[in-house]
Amino acid sequence: MAREVVDIPDDSVFLSFQAQCESNEGWTCSYNKPGIGVWMKPPTGKTCLVHTVKGHMTFPDVAADTVYDVLHDTEYRRKWDVNMIETRDIAQLSVNADVGYYSWKCPKPLKNRDVVTLRSWLVLPDCYMIINYSVKHNMYPPRKDLVRAVSLLAGYFIKTNGPTNCTLIYLAQVDPRGSLPKWVVNKSSQYLAPKVLRKLHKACVQYPAWKKKNKPEFKPWLNPEQNTLPRITLNELSLQRAESLEHVDESQLCEVAENRGDNSDEEEKASKR
Numbered sequence: 001m002a003r004e005v006v007d008i009p010d011d012s013v014f015l016s017f018q019a020q021c022e023s024n025e026g027w028t029c030s031y032n033k034p035g036i037g038v039w040m041k042p043p044t045g046k047t048c049l050v051h052t053v054k055g056h057m058t059f060p061d062v063a064a065d066t067v068y069d070v071l072h073d074t075e076y077r078r079k080w081d082v083n084m085i086e087t088r089d090i091a092q093l094s095v096n097a098d099v100g101y102y103s104w105k106c107p108k109p110l111k112n113r114d115v116v117t118l119r120s121w122l123v124l125p126d127c128y129m130i131i132n133y134s135v136k137h138n139m140y141p142p143r144k145d146l147v148r149a150v151s152l153l154a155g156y157f158i159k160t161n162g163p164t165n166c167t168l169i170y171l172a173q174v175d176p177r178g179s180l181p182k183w184v185v186n187k188s189s190q191y192l193a194p195k196v197l198r199k200l201h202k203a204c205v206q207y208p209a210w211k212k213k214n215k216p217e218f219k220p221w222l223n224p225e226q227n228t229l230p231r232i233t234l235n236e237l238s239l240q241r242a243e244s245l246e247h248v249d250e251s252q253l254c255e256v257a258e259n260r261g262d263n264s265d266e267e268e269k270a271s272k273r
Helices: 011-022 064-072 074-080 182-212 251-262 264-271
Strands: 028-033 036-041 052-059 084-094 097-104 113-124 127-137 150-162 165-175 237-239
Touching: 011 052, 011 127, 011 150, 011 165, 028 182, 036 182, 052 182, 064 074, 064 127, 064 150, 064 165, 064 182, 074 084, 074 182, 084 113, 097 127, 113 150, 165 182
Parallel strands: none
Antiparallel strands: 028 036, 036 052, 052 165, 084 097, 097 113, 113 127, 127 150, 127 237, 150 165
């Protein structure tokens, strides 16, 4: 089988991503609270049944550049992302693109997941964007103890509203694989997205104080000369497609996932107490 070509996203890809983030057409609201909302869009193709989820939250007390730094800072992520098992920047492709690895805990009895992605970013005068999609890298093949998920497209759009005010939009179409029914995956996304956004907001509020004590000048995502990752070429990567991965049977767990979804409102109330 011929290797599917991997490309670093160009300006047209970022503009398309921004348009999806800002558009209301085709989206159905599934969660709406003051300052935060979640929308779902059904897939258009026949090969993927996973919905695209879009989370929108206003950060009234955080600057846009702080959010951007938090999303890039691997060391800080180890402090606030309690679901993370491991994260690693593997290699750089250009001044605004790299390859990374991330694994995370799933609620038992589901198996934990991991993903390898090509990530690219763009800084504009009034906004920041980070997008990623799944790739294959020879040094990071699928592991038997984890299910390899597939990011068809995921990313963040951060819009500046003022010196210490911004809007964050998270958009993702990610297939967690396994054989969980896709309706379970879609339903779970609706209640997970608000939790992720609230957790990220809290991390952003605390980041400036943490960064002052942890290499405050080290930001290779803004200063490429600080980047010490090894260089690789696009020829060393290929696209990761869901259909090329081993099938993992988790269908018997759909009732567990469904019950977690039904209890999401109660969990959210408890988290605020």
